[in-house]
Amino acid sequence: MTFLRLFAFIFFLVSANVALGDCAPDRVDLRGDWGQASYVVEVVDTPESRGRGLMFRESLPRRAGMLFVYERSQSVSFWMRNTLIPLDMIFVDAQGVVQHVHQNAIPLDETPIPGGDGILAVLEINGGQSQRIGIAPGTELRHPAFGAQARWACAVN
Template identity: 60%
Template sequence: MGNRRPFGQLTALLTVWMLFLGTAVAAQQACRVDTIYLRGDFGTARFSVDVADDAAERGQGLMFVEKMARAQGMLFVYESPQSVAFWMKNTLIPLDMIFADARGVVQRVHANAVPGDLTAIPGGDGIQYVLEINGGLASQLGIEAGAEMRHPSIPADNSAWPCDPA
């Protein structure tokens, strides 16, 4: 049969290409409040998020959540850049915390915060956005300092990766 690829390999290659193309196209669409994108050397990642943008919502966070879908998370939005620290009181699942500055640039990733631990987890100074996702996922995807967030909460005129105009 020579150099012919089996049908299964061709199908697999087409599927990978379609997933790549779909992610690239999705990242160019207008931003939505329930979706955040991250990009970096790893490529692009997309998460469905709940947004905690006031003191009460930030205080509740993901407490008492028993499980979370793989591509789900919570985005904490502060009014201005500041020093932030999180803890895991009443949190039932391990979380990765991704701390970003006012431009949406990731400054620090804290991996696998321990459920129920009351030890403060500092994000650093000048933090305005914190994304919490399932523990271990940031490492699996390659998300690290320097990655950029894209979300409508990050003003376009200051964003490292602004939303496209609608």
């Protein structure tokens, strides 16, 4: 199954669960004054997988992304080495609240992109989507990685 087909299939399954309000490890939900959105995500939570990120990929489905999760909140900085597609980088604290958005990171650019201090996760999506949707500091994310302390925590079953 191709990468795009896999994401389309996962997106279909995830969409069916969004109405139920369930969290899923392969989905991030976002909400703000602008409304709500969901992305099918690939979670990278090891030093090796975070180091590779979206390098060498030629495309990313429209409602797909990559969620970088760290063991603890920290200062993080990204770059676009070997990354072929423009990306928006959404830097999120331990409560699941967006602290900073870097829009349209330039493919292959090795200039550091600082996300700030106290960052637990970074969501990468296609460049320009955060502006089109309205994702900005203060937007809340829901994902199991943020745990019970999240401002928009996953429902406990």
